[in-house]
Amino acid sequence: MSKPMSFYLLGENAAVIQGCAPASLICQRRLWSLAQQLRVLGGYREVVPGMNNLTLVFDPELTNGAAQLALLADLWDRSEAQDFTSRTVPIQVNYGGEFGPDLELVAAHAGLSPEQVIAAHTAAEYLVYFLGFQPGFAYLGGLPPALATPRRATPRLSVPAGSVGIGGAQTGIYPAASPGGWQLIGRSSLTLFDPELAQPSLLQPGDLVRFVSL
Numbered sequence: 001m002s003k004p005m006s007f008y009l010l011g012e013n014a015a016v017i018q019g020c021a022p023a024s025l026i027c028q029r030r031l032w033s034l035a036q037q038l039r040v041l042g043g044y045r046e047v048v049p050g051m052n053n054l055t056l057v058f059d060p061e062l063t064n065g066a067a068q069l070a071l072l073a074d075l076w077d078r079s080e081a082q083d084f085t086s087r088t089v090p091i092q093v094n095y096g097g098e099f100g101p102d103l104e105l106v107a108a109h110a111g112l113s114p115e116q117v118i119a120a121h122t123a124a125e126y127l128v129y130f131l132g133f134q135p136g137f138a139y140l141g142g143l144p145p146a147l148a149t150p151r152r153a154t155p156r157l158s159v160p161a162g163s164v165g166i167g168g169a170q171t172g173i174y175p176a177a178s179p180g181g182w183q184l185i186g187r188s189s190l191t192l193f194d195p196e197l198a199q200p201s202l203l204q205p206g207d208l209v210r211f212v213s214l
Contacts, residue, residue, distance in 0.1 A: 007069045015056045015068040023052035029081035032206035049205045051130045088208045099187035106149045120144045126209040136175035136193030136201040143171045155181035162188040
């Protein structure tokens with residue numbers, strides 16, 4: 001039996017559905033299914049699934065919070081985890097060298113060769129749990145445990161856009177240049193965030209990511 005969800009308003013134009021801790025993949029998939037349904041319904045300013053929650057931003061001149069909370073509760077009761085359809089997004093990466101200056105460090109930490117690190121990193125399938133840190137930055141689950149590497153003791157002042165890194169038990173891609181402390185193993189030329197697009201972020205919660213070595 002699924003755990004009860006909490007429903008509440010966040011200001012005058014946002015409604016939130018929040019799951020009980022700890023988060024589970026089944027709960028996440030139901031939230032992603034709910035997000036897909038809301039986007040099909042349309043008319044919302046934003047539909048933002050997060051880790052164990054979803055925020056619905058609406059126009060208070062067109063509807064009210066009570067109606068949106070009731071809608072969320074109704075859709076949640078009728079949703080199922082298996083209703084969610086994932087996309088698979090391949091991301092081509094140049095590993096090592098100037099693009100991945102920390103590849104050899106990660107390899108040494110794992111007791112592997114750089115080639116074995118690349119093979120392991122590209123063999124895995126990664127799940128986008130949510131977006132955060134910076135616009136379009138996807139928090140990915142699925143890094144092989146052998147590749148987990150502590151973050152740098154001193155973060156870099158600037159990490160190039162498209163950099164693929166490992167920080168602890170996670171891997172991720174920097175959509176834009178920014179400071180960062182993850183170990184950089186490669187770089188992609190793919191544009192991950194474009195504010196001019198109707199859907200600015202290439203990656204969305206629930207997507208599956210496969211890295212491809214160039």
